[in-house]
Amino acid sequence: MHAFIGAYLLLINIIGFLSMFIDKRKAINHKWRISEAHLLSIPILGGGFGSWVGMYTFRHKTSRIKFNLGIPLIIAIQLILIFLIFGRLY
Template sequence: MIVCSYLLFINLFAYVLMGVDKKRAIRGKWRISENTLWLTAIIGGAIGSILGMNKFRHKTKHATFTYGMPFVLLLQLFLLVYLVYLYS
């Protein structure tokens, strides 16, 4: 239950970060660093990051994001399958 709550929170947070960064980019204001966007995805928010990228059309022209985020998601899914297999 705690893991599910964490994943829900971190993915919602990653989604919102993409939207906020896009809005700030349009307005020419201070931006959220790419390192922060990546860190949020790596610690479990890859799905939220990908959904945010597509919804807000943000970072979609950056190859590191368009290919990297799905790669992070695949790694997380493999890790999840491995952990379920290991502990079942």
């Protein structure tokens, strides 16, 4: 079970990182973009760290408050929930 969770988190964070890269490239080339709702759904699904790293690596969406504050807030809430859930289990 832990291996599955670890593999899922690795994959979703890679997707988050790559989605920031792809959207940045599309913005530079004036192409069809990935929606902000989709970009924010990835952190909610567990890809917050990858999205956050991608955001700053590619300097993409860093001036948008909902990304600049929202993604770290999502990560913090998820970490608190993990601590509360696993703190009671062990």
